[in-house]
Amino acid sequence: MNLTLLLWLPLAAGVVAVTLTGRQAGWVMLTGSLATLAYAVVMIFKFDTGVPGLQFVIDRTWISELGIHYKLGVDGLNVILIVLATLLFAASIAWAAMRDWVRPGLFFFWLGLAESGVLGALLSQDLALFVIFFDLMLVPFLFLGGGWGTSPNHVAGVIKLFIYTLVGSLLMLAAAVATGVLAPGDSITFDLAQLAQRRLPTGSQEWIFLFFAAAFLVKMPAFPMHGWMPDGYKAMPMPVLAVFSGILSKVAAYGFLRIVLPLYPNASAHFQDLMLLIALVSILYGSAMAFTTPDSRLILGYSSVAQLGFITLGIFALRDAGAQGALLQAANHGLVVAPAFFIVALLAARAGGSEDIRDMGGLAFRAPVLATLFLIVAFANLAMPGSSNFVGEFLILLGTFQSKVVIASVAFIGVVLASVYTLRLFIRSMHNRVGPKDTSREIALVDGLVVAPLVALIIAFALYPQLALKRSQGAVTASIRDAKVLSTPAREAAR
């Protein structure tokens, strides 16, 4: 497997697309992203589950003066997320390729750059390289939201999003540089494996941890840092939003597991309570907002806040089960939220362009297939027993119970609330009285071609969540090992 090819293929397709006009640009980009997806699928089969550590490693010196390496690798932590990223991008690009855009070449170029950026962040095994891709993957969304935005004040919304998230990213830049410079050892390095060996003194770990946490919590978004979310989500065109919500937030969760817990275990144990509290508030706040807002797009947005709260909860439970569940849930949520956004786009198209659930209703009568697809997505989102999301949430709560019983008990409310807001969205759009501007019609074949495979994958994943669990187990346990030991009180460890 050549990871460099996997990483840059989407950008290469984007560069070709920028020279084309009309639908051609979309088809070229779609071909590129499908090829990337195929390559990623080949990778997951070639991936050797039994082997600990990185596979398919590419390691070259990029900037020797700064000790930055171009180091890519795949292990249990990122393998599923890489496939998810290529899948969601392929779905979004397919959705977009079937529609007309102004300046399509540029539109698809930015999508290609976004895909390469996301894959780069997921593949990087060098801290500096990770920071670069983490920032870079955001740039295309500035232009996509600003240039092809949907809400009347989309430019302001997307700039707000960009500034919010870059504030976090820039703090992370300072923290990353400090990690490389302050780590004990004779020469500067940003190699994650080496940095994990050279542990920083606890004092430095703590401020560096807070900077990283700020970057990742903003991107998720978690409760006090979510201010950009409503405007930013409204600003983006739907296929762009599907990948943004589906995969970019997962990169943040992944960052905790890849970087923060192994590199700063003392600080992670120290701030465990704070992080759990943030996660808990995100769950409750996100859920409460999701069942009060009438905007279907924001219902999904706030439900993401709650879901990402669960993921953070699982990670900072600092127990094997919790972190396993968090990684599984990251994949689940990406797989669920992307088709959910596509379905909302279809609903809006049937409700006279309005995304307000008060304008919807009764769509299920004439569109049973659409309703069925939506129902499956909705059940997965509310973590119906039998779904993969159920497994994920169960593991997360199990892990949290093992470490903090009180927090786990409160977090259970979130599971209940999830069914309230998800069913509310489903019932208000599909059942009830037919809305005033509604024109109910069945899902079109081209749209079905995008949504149905994703829904099929949700079902497949529900039947066989081990696909992710088995591959990630070893890597997740290794990632949280040090922090887990440090956070466990001595008497409990003795037991």
Place this chain on the structure above:
Amino acid sequence: VIAATTPPPAPHIDWAGLSSLTVLLGAAVVVLLVGLLRPRVVRETVVPVLALVGFLGAIGGAIWQTGSPEHLVARSLRLDDLTTVLTYVFCTGGAAAVLLSWRATAPREAAHGEYYALLLTSAAGMWVLVAAENLVALFLGLELLSVPLYVLCATEMRRATSLESGLKYLIIGSVGSATLLYGLAFIYGATGATDYAAIGQAVGGSIGDDALLLTGIALTVAGLSFKASIAPFHQWTPDVYEGAPTPITAFMAVATKAAAFGVFLRFFDTALLDDSAIWGPALATLATITIIVGNVGALGQSSLKRLMAWSSVAQAGYMLAGVVVATQLGVQATVFYLGVYLMMNLAAFGVIAVRERETALGDDIASVRGLGFARPSLAMAMTLAMLGLSGIPATAGFIGKFYLIDAAVAGDYAWLGVVIVIGSMVSLAYYLRVIAAMWMQEAPEATGEPATLTSTGRPALAGGSAEADAPRANAQPEAWFVAVFFGLATLVFGIVPSPLFDLAVKAGKAFPSLF
């Protein structure tokens, strides 16, 4: 009596070592004289070409003289890799200024010969300034750099703001020079030496004890801060940048900054090296103030040149971090950033210059509105410049900032690294406005139609419709070239930065006593 007053023997002068300086000054004389000839083609084409040859020749001289460091003219100037690398920087800035001036009003109004001769003389002053290792040479270089610039700022003689800019710069610059001279005199009084090395020996880690010396150093810092536009000595910057002809603004932004930081590095890291524990925190405070003032000042600016002026104040604050730490890494990071800053600023000023002549909007931010659809290549250059200045990855600006933070943290100034990133956050707010104007706002009449020249808000009387403007769209290939070339450089050196690193590391090695 006659025997007693025999002049001391003239110092040996290594003319080859001075080649950059002699080429610049020689070109200035030639350009001035050729500019007197009558034919229009000579004045408008031959003269700028000669000026361009002068700048490129100076770079050639610097390349030719690259080698082991040496002292020139009785140890008053030092030719080493710092001098050489900074010569590349400000001569590139000069060459770009010549290209941007090609069709500008300023040289036509002020006579071509004089205009380009002043530009070359100013660059010669920069060479003396960065090479100086003696207080007298330092002051000579500073004046030789400044006086031509005062005049150049006022060369658009029929525009009041240009004259105002020249006058303001003259008055404030003179105050700065006087302060500096005063400071230099104090230092001489306290140490009895004008040579950097001798001052270093006389001071030897005890500036805290000597009020006279401390005052001298404070005044020197203030004087140099005027030139580098470091807050609180930056007030002239927005007005002068806005009023001066755009090519001159570009030259001031990149070249003066390089020269001012060259002298900062050499003076502090040679003469006052042993006292870095004392002046370090003071300069770090100045850097913090500069970063805050510059970034906050740029926030609501609607004139692009003013915006770039405030941004240059903020960027000076970032670069000062490399001086503060007093390490080789710091020198390297500052020199690297100066190179990167050159590219980003020339790309931006290239676009500003083109749009200034194409639209009736001057340098207002509205002049680039919808540029992404009308002139994608220019808009791309400006976008890369703005992303680079705010430190987004895949641009050279990111690597430069990475390097500066690296130097700050390694020099025990981790908090200054955090100040740099906080400054960058604030800066996003105004750099993004420019990007948003180019890509997210369409000029009303150009809606949905690609490749139409925008002319938002152009009054009917100013002459012209979009059709009338269209032939002029590519009428300035040289300014377009500057913008696109340096925009591409920002991208390329963001991905393959090693050539720049090699130069920066060489410049850092010019200070063997640093570690």
